[in-house]
Amino acid sequence: MSVQTERTDTGTAAAPGVRKTDVTPPGDTGSARRRGGASAPYLLLLPALLATVILLGWPLVKNGVLSFQNLNPRQLILHLTEWRGFDNYTDVLGGSDFWKVVQRTVVFTTVNVVLIMLLGTLVGLLLARLGKRMRLLLMLGLVLAWAMPVIAATTVYQWLFAQRFGVVNWLLAKAGWSSMADYNWFGTQISTFSVITLLIVWQSIPFVAINLYAATTTIPKELYEAASIDGAGTWKSFTSVTFPFMRPFLWATTFLEVIWVFKAFPQIFAMNRGGPDRLTETLPIYAFVEGPGNQHYGMGAAISFLTILILLGLTAYYLRTVLKQEEDEL
Amino acid sequence: MKRKLIAAVGVAGMLMSVAACGGDDGDSGEKTGADGFKGQTLTVWAMDGSTPPGWTKDLTAAFEKQTKAKLKFETQQWNGIQQKITTSLSEDNPPDVLEVGNTQTPAYAATGGLADLSDLKSEIGADWTEALNASSVFDGKQYAAPWYFANRVVVYNKKVWADAGIKGTPKTRAEFFDALETIDKKTDAEPLYLPGQNWYFFDGLTIGQGADLVKKDGDKYVSNLADPKVGKAMEIYKEYQAFSKAPKDKDEATPQQAEVFAKGNVGAFIGMGWEAGTAIAANKKIEKDIGYFTIPGETADKPEGVFLGGSNFAVAAGSKKQELAKEFLKIALSDKFEGALAKENGVIPNKESLQTNLSANPAAVAAAPAAAGGGTTPLIPEWAAVENDPNPIKSYMTAVLKGKSPAEAAKQVEAEINKRLAQSS
Structure with a gap:
């Protein structure tokens, strides 16, 4: 099917009736062909499904099995299997550490996603407004930021914010803020999180911005004309034309960003290893430090499993909406 | 359509993020030496430096x-070494010989991953220095051979x-502080x-x-950081640290202290003799300016206590x-090579008779007077877990340096240390 049918899919909800003219009428020959190749879509899906099962499904099952085991260096080296039942889970859920980390992770994710969506949307709208040349330039900058390898980016940020020879401290000192000349950005929880947030927001703005820019390109010009004839100002035409078109995209990108920030591991770990004093450990880092780090692999597996559950919980609302829509479509 | 796709991508991404822990690989197939050892390769893991x-x-x-x-040395870094050794020992084809730090040896002996070397001890280890051999013995069996200290x-x-304008080197801690004051x-x-x-250094x-x-x-073992004597040691550390602009929340390897020293604008650092080599590698010109002295103690007749670091071969x-x-x-442990290592690296060999090489x-001459008053962390299998990142001892140090009283700081990390000491293996 062409792009146009999809557009109506998102568009009909927003502006019923208006876009009927755009719809390509479904081909008459469609039904006959569909019956003959009924198994084709499934065959085509097979390679992807297989890869998913092997690369994700199997490790997930393995991880689940591990989470019920007592697996420390001794058991690992001697290849012993010692079952612990639910003890790993009760140990994790019973300790205060875990809940502190959960709370921290949720707050961290919220702050980051709000910032990302806000700034990303603004940049996306800016892209739509810019002239050709400036848009290309901005697009280039966004794509380069998006293409930067995570660890490389983290290292650059570490250097920027280095205590002794960092550019940021140097600039702040030059600008007259002399107490910042030797400031240790990685010395407190808040300042470490600030640097990490800056990095993560910077890394994800391109995705949101380009996505939303793409969304705005699907809005037919006539709608704005109609709106202005009806006397709508800039704000009004944004809220009643632009925004309804963007809403499904906003939903989808927010959902993806929640996942992306929630699971962010390399940025946080490489920046300061969850320090100072384990105060910037989010769930994935906590799972790593308790599991492979402290060599309690069973415990780490239990934490990572709980992490999946929490993430599912956080994104349940969106998942439910999506699944419901699918049922409706069936 | 698009929504479904996005949902699918989302779920896949989510799963990818959190799954996966553990795994195994490796292949075997090494022929045992019936007709000599020709064609075999022995892999030895040695630590950096x-x-x-x-x-x-x-x-x-x-x-x-x-x-x-054939002999193949593979150099390893200390940071994260425990996880690496554990994983490698669990594989079908582990490195054959490993250098293991003395404080970590009992933990590995307890895992069952190290071979029993009791017969080797009776063959070549009759005059290994008793104190240096202590970390290799677990449950009455010899699980490693002392290499150097x-x-x-x-x-x-x-x-x-x-x-x-300072002449000579300080003989007491007070003199050392005076000298640092003068440099400042x-x-x-x-x-x-x-x-x-x-x-x-704190240990x-x-x-x-x-x-x-x-x-x-x-x-069972529990934290002793609340002991006023430990608090006193930390106060001394704090006095030393006040002379440095180095970060309070980093260790001597980040950045490598010898490389900072190599820039020529640092009066002194406390480190291993061989770290001078790291400094020289970073800046050749520093070589002629490097000197060593024993860390001075409270009084001139007794040098400061030192952590007797060491490595065993397992x-x-x-x-x-x-x-x-x-x-x-x-x-490798023959008098010839043990002596040569002592001479080249300035480390204490495993037999007293070889100390003439120093x-x-x-650097070795400066180190020797303090060695007699040296000690180690407790040689118990439970200890190694405490050294895992993030090391609570390090958190304690940073807390005190940032203004907490030693007692308060001890309280803050005690639970973590006790938890790690209590971990079943």
């Missing part, structure tokens, strides 16, 4: 000549000290480079105060080249 070039070259030549097998010294920049006033050099988390100060980092409580229980590994140990090495 342990194997100086001259020693390595001569030893490899001697080994290959005698056994006809070392303690920290003060490495100083003679030029900076001369610029400050008379030159624009940083008197001492000491980051906040050099916990080996030495603790030993100097006659205290230990853990104590026995019934039949053989992986899963190695299929047990005989060849033992041949390697016999050669007289030509100025």
Whole structure:
């Protein structure tokens, strides 16, 4: 099917009736062909499904099995299997550490996603407004930021914010803020999180911005004309034309960003290893430090499993909406 | 359509993020040496800095000549080494011989991943120094062979000290502080480079105060950081650290303190003798300015307590080249090569009779007086877990340096230390 049918899919909800003219009428020959190749879509899906099962499904099952085991260096080296039942889970859920980390992770994710969506949307709208040349330039900058390898980016940020020879401290000192000349950005929880947030927001703005820019390109010009004839100002035409078109995209990108920030591991770990004093450990880092780090692999597996559950919980609302829509479509 | 796709991508991404822990790989298939060891390769894991070039070259030549097998050294970094060793020991094809730190050896002996070397001990280990062999023995069996030992010294920049007009080297802690004070006033050099988390130096100060980092409580070990003697040691550390601009929340390896020292604008640092080599590698010009002296104690007659770091050689229980590994140990630990290592790296050899090799090495000469008053962390399998990142001892140090009282800071990390000491293996 062409792009146009999809557009109506998102568009009909927003502006019923208006876009009927755009719809390509479904081909008459469609039904006959569909019956003959009924198994084709499934065959085509097979390679992807297989890869998913092997690369994700199997490790997930393995991880689940591990989470019920007592697996420390001794058991690992001697290849012993010692079952612990639910003890790993009760140990994790019973300790205060875990809940502190959960709370921290949720707050961290919220702050980051709000910032990302806000700034990303603004940049996306800016892209739509810019002239050709400036848009290309901005697009280039966004794509380069998006293409930067995570660890490389983290290292650059570490250097920027280095205590002794960092550019940021140097600039702040030059600008007259002399107490910042030797400031240790990685010395407190808040300042470490600030640097990490800056990095993560910077890394994800391109995705949101380009996505939303793409969304705005699907809005037919006539709608704005109609709106202005009806006397709508800039704000009004944004809220009643632009925004309804963007809403499904906003939903989808927010959902993806929640996942992306929630699971962010390399940025946080490489920046300061969850320090100072384990105060910037989010769930994935906590799972790593308790599991492979402290060599309690069973415990780490239990934490990572709980992490999946929490993430599912956080994104349940969106998942439910999506699944419901699918049922409706069936 | 699009929504479905997005949902699918989302779910896949989500799963990818959190799954996966553990795994196994490796293949076997090594022929055992019925007709000599020809065609085999012995893999030896050695730690960064342990194997100086001259020693390595001569030893490899001697080994290959005698056994006809090949020898391959693989250099490892201390950070994260425990996880790496655990994983490698669990594989079908582990490294054959490993250098294991003395404080970590009991933990590995307890895992069952190391081969029993009791017969090697009776063959070549009759005069291994008793104290140095202690960490290799677990449950009455010999699980490793003592290789070398070392303690920290003060490495100083003679030029900076001369610029400050200081003559001679300090014999007491008070004199040392005076000298650092003078450097601070008379030159624009940083008197001492000491980051906040050099916990080996702190452990030495603790030993100097006659205290230990853990104590026995019934039949289990618990944190002893609340002991006022440990607090006193930390106060001394704080006095030292006040002379440095180094970060309070980093250890001596981030950045490498010798490389900071190599820039020429640091009066001194506390480190291993061989770290001078790191400094020289970073800046050739610094070589002529480097000097060493023993870390001075409270009084002139007794140097500061030091952490007696050391390394043992262990053989992986899963190695299929047990005989060849033992041949390697016999050669590497022979008087010839043990002496050569002592001479080249300035480390204490495993036999007292070989200590004469140290007289030509100025770092070793500075280290030797303190060794008698040296000590280690408790040689119990439970200890190694405490050293895992993030090391609570380091957190304690940073907390005190940032203004907490030692008692408060001890309280803050005690639960974590006790939890780690109580971990079942």
